Amino acid sequence: MSLSKLLERIAQLVPVLLGVSVIAFTMMALTPGDPVQIMIGDQAITAEQEAQLRHDMGLDRPMVERFFIFLGNTTHFDFGESFYHKRPVADVIAERLPATIELSLVALVVALATAIPLGVLAAIKKNSIFDRIATVGSLLGVSLPGFWFGILLLMLFAVHLHLLPVSGRIGFDSEVPSVTGFLLIDTLVAGNMKAFGDAVAHLILPAITLGLPMTAILMRVTRTSMLEVLRQDYVTFADAKGLSRRRVLFRHALKNALIPTVSVAAIETGSLLGGNMIVETVYGWPGLGRLVVESIFLRNYPLVQAAVLFYAVTYVLLNFVADLLYTVLNPRVKL
Amino acid sequence: MKDALLEVRDLRTVFETRAGRICAVDGVSVAVRRGECLGIVGESGSGKSVTFASVMGLVKAPGRIESGTIVFDGRDLRGLSPRQMRAVRGRDIAMTMQDALTALNPALSVGEQIAEVLEAHDETLPARGAARRKAIRKASIEMLGLVGIPSAETRLRQYPHEFSGGMRQRIMIAIALACRPKLLIADEPTTALDVTIQAQVLELISDIRAKLGMSVALITHDLGVVAEHCDRVMVMYAGQVVEEGPTTEVIGAPKHPYTQGLLASIPRPALRGQPIHPIEGQVPDLIGLAPQCRFYSRCTQRREACLAPVEMRAAGPAHNARCILIGGDEE
Numbered sequence: 001m002s003l004s005k006l007l008e009r010i011a012q013l014v015p016v017l018l019g020v021s022v023i024a025f026t027m028m029a030l031t032p033g034d035p036v037q038i039m040i041g042d043q044a045i046t047a048e049q050e051a052q053l054r055h056d057m058g059l060d061r062p063m064v065e066r067f068f069i070f071l072g073n074t075t076h077f078d079f080g081e082s083f084y085h086k087r088p089v090a091d092v093i094a095e096r097l098p099a100t101i102e103l104s105l106v107a108l109v110v111a112l113a114t115a116i117p118l119g120v121l122a123a124i125k126k127n128s129i130f131d132r133i134a135t136v137g138s139l140l141g142v143s144l145p146g147f148w149f150g151i152l153l154l155m156l157f158a159v160h161l162h163l164l165p166v167s168g169r170i171g172f173d174s175e176v177p178s179v180t181g182f183l184l185i186d187t188l189v190a191g192n193m194k195a196f197g198d199a200v201a202h203l204i205l206p207a208i209t210l211g212l213p214m215t216a217i218l219m220r221v222t223r224t225s226m227l228e229v230l231r232q233d234y235v236t237f238a239d240a241k242g243l244s245r246r247r248v249l250f251r252h253a254l255k256n257a258l259i260p261t262v263s264v265a266a267i268e269t270g271s272l273l274g275g276n277m278i279v280e281t282v283y284g285w286p287g288l289g290r291l292v293v294e295s296i297f298l299r300n301y302p303l304v305q306a307a308v309l310f311y312a313v314t315y316v317l318l319n320f321v322a323d324l325l326y327t328v329l330n331p332r333v334k335l
Numbered sequence: 336m337k338d339a340l341l342e343v344r345d346l347r348t349v350f351e352t353r354a355g356r357i358c359a360v361d362g363v364s365v366a367v368r369r370g371e372c373l374g375i376v377g378e379s380g381s382g383k384s385v386t387f388a389s390v391m392g393l394v395k396a397p398g399r400i401e402s403g404t405i406v407f408d409g410r411d412l413r414g415l416s417p418r419q420m421r422a423v424r425g426r427d428i429a430m431t432m433q434d435a436l437t438a439l440n441p442a443l444s445v446g447e448q449i450a451e452v453l454e455a456h457d458e459t460l461p462a463r464g465a466a467r468r469k470a471i472r473k474a475s476i477e478m479l480g481l482v483g484i485p486s487a488e489t490r491l492r493q494y495p496h497e498f499s500g501g502m503r504q505r506i507m508i509a510i511a512l513a514c515r516p517k518l519l520i521a522d523e524p525t526t527a528l529d530v531t532i533q534a535q536v537l538e539l540i541s542d543i544r545a546k547l548g549m550s551v552a553l554i555t556h557d558l559g560v561v562a563e564h565c566d567r568v569m570v571m572y573a574g575q576v577v578e579e580g581p582t583t584e585v586i587g588a589p590k591h592p593y594t595q596g597l598l599a600s601i602p603r604p605a606l607r608g609q610p611i612h613p614i615e616g617q618v619p620d621l622i623g624l625a626p627q628c629r630f631y632s633r634c635t636q637r638r639e640a641c642l643a644p645v646e647m648r649a650a651g652p653a654h655n656a657r658c659i660l661i662g663g664d665e666e
């Protein structure tokens with residue numbers, strides 16, 4: 001990837017972010033409900049106090065003016081204060097981010113680790129019983145609503161069988177000092193294997209729920225591209241060379257078949273972010289997704305706007321990563 | 336046939352498709368002698384590739400070998416297990432494909448694609464470790480040198496797309512010959528190439544054949560190539576052998592109307608200015624063929640007797656053709 005292409009990509013980000021800013025702002029502004037009223041709740045306060053509060057939150061200005069203030073601040077990475085936390089939005093998000101990244105990465109790994117072998121197997125055993133079951137399974141995987149599936153798993157494994165914890169990232173008795181914010185790492189840094197096991201146990205259900213639709217999609221992609229690759233002349237030629245079946249399948253076929261899988265995985269990682277809001281809410285996972293859901297209910301404008309921008313940037317970056325991986329994996333495409 | 340390295344008898348390979356049963360190879364018998372170059376000619380779709388894919392054990396579903404025997408170097412290949420067959424492929428019988436661009440793996444370096452075939456078959460290599468890697472590398476460089484690729488050391492690291500079409504064809508030949516096979520099946524080695532490069536590649540195959548003393552089955556639809564490079568030739572039409580014999584006889588005095596037609600249809604420099612006569616009509620649909628001579632619909636000499644099944648007839652001591660005009664007992 002040349003420097004000019006990189007710059008081009010970065011330049012493309014500008015209109016995207018501008019568009020997303022407008023949408024994020026207007027959506028929040030048009031959502032019924034007054035943040036000030038929500039904040040006051042049942043407290044008895046005077047009209048003056050309420051006006052003061054509205055002024056402090058910057059909500060006494062006209063909407064257009066507020067938009068340009070928001071836009072201006074955003075250009076130098078000032079996302080304002082969270083109404084609720086009374087702290088800079090950037091800090092609040094940064095605090096919640098490791099939990100979300102950890103969950104997403106584990107979901108990604110789980111998805112890749114199941115989707116690729118299943119997809120390859122379905123392709124090799126095309127039209128077999130296994131292939132049919134896998135096809136139906138993947139159809140269910142993409143179409144089952146995440147919250148429903150999540151609650152189902154939760155009821156079964158946590159509530160009824162008591163095999164796994166119901167909610168959160170780690171038990172209270174397993175807390176370790178935060179170094180990276182990633183509990184799988186922090187527990188190991190602390191040398192606390194019991195805490196590590198506890199963190200893993202907390203991750204299992206949310207990671208499966210979050211990764212399920214992705215697993216289904218990646219399995220389909222792997223199966224399709226593997227079938228396509230197995231038809232290619234170079235696979236026949238590899239067979240004609242008398243190579244072992246393992247080498248033909250995994251070195252010759254899979255190396256090519258994985259190119260689309262990896263690209264799609266990178267793009268789909270963006271949609272894990274969307275899935276996070278639901279999964280984190282179901283499993284009480286203290287990450288960005290749940291924070292955003294809570295903030296929407298509280299009409300916490302600055303936080304929601306900043307989070308939406310963050311999602312947009314991540315999404316664009318992941319697409320960029322997908323392209324980059326495609327060129328790296330495919331020697332035919334010039335870097 | 337005495338001195339046969341490969342002897343195929345009565346091979347029948349079918350494809351069960353949705354449209355019906357395609358008998359792509361219908362009772363083909365063919366022999367390749369030690370050290371000879373056998374040419375296999377015929378229009379596209381006549382069953383040349385499927386015949387030799389059957390020999391290699393590379394017919395993929397929905398195709399399968401229905402009957403026949405394939406004996407190579409005294410071994411019945413159809414009786415071998417898949418694992419035993421893999422040991423034969425690439426080591427005893429090697430194959431090149433029509434288009435090297437699609438036959439070479441785009442995602443693997445050329446060096447790896449040569450090395451892996453040595454890795455799979457070469458028993459003279461040191462068992463393991465650095466010595467083995469070094470020996471493989473040396474053999475790979477040697478093979479690239481043999482097929483005329485300069486600065487092989489540096490080119491091993493490159494990928495197929497970094498080479499020209501002619502170079503890729505040479506690389507594919509290098510891979511096929513890496514383990515010094517007894518038989519090379521060259522499936523249309525020049526069809527994808529420019530005319531000037533075609534001659535070079537054929538020359539290369541002939542040279543190496545002489546050097547290594549191997550047999551070659553050269554599949555082509557160019558009778559000019561056959562005339563220049565092959566000892567014997569077999570003409571296929573619609574899944575059957577219609578004529579076979581020494582090249583000089585088959586090309587000098589073709590007996591089957593189809594072979595005659597093929598010869599009339601090639602532009603020859605000596606006959607420049609004369610009109611070319613392509614054979615009219617098309618290869619018949621291989622689904623639901625009538626028992627008659629398969630060339631009937633296109634034959635200028637057809638008669639009623641041709642509507643019965645036609646067997647191979649002797650047109651000379653080693654020259655046979657599938658036509659009722661041979662042997663003088665036509666009606």
Ligand SMILES: Nc1ncnc2c1ncn2[C@@H]1O[C@H](COP(=O)(O)OP(=O)(O)O)[C@@H](O)[C@H]1O
Nearest residue numbers: 350357359378379380381382383384385386621
């Ligand atoms: N994979 C396949 N599926 C169905 N039919 C096939 C397949 N491969 C070959 N055939 C049939 O076999 C016939 C002969 O093919 P082929 O041996 O490739 O011809 P040639 O090499 O002489 O051009 C084709 O015309 C086609 O009808």
Ligand code: SF4
Nearest residue numbers: 628631634641658659
């Ligand atoms: S058998 Fe009859 S139809 Fe067939 S090639 Fe001979 S003359 Fe022509």
Ligand SMILES: [Mg+2]
Nearest residue numbers: 383384385522
């Ligand atoms: Mg062919």
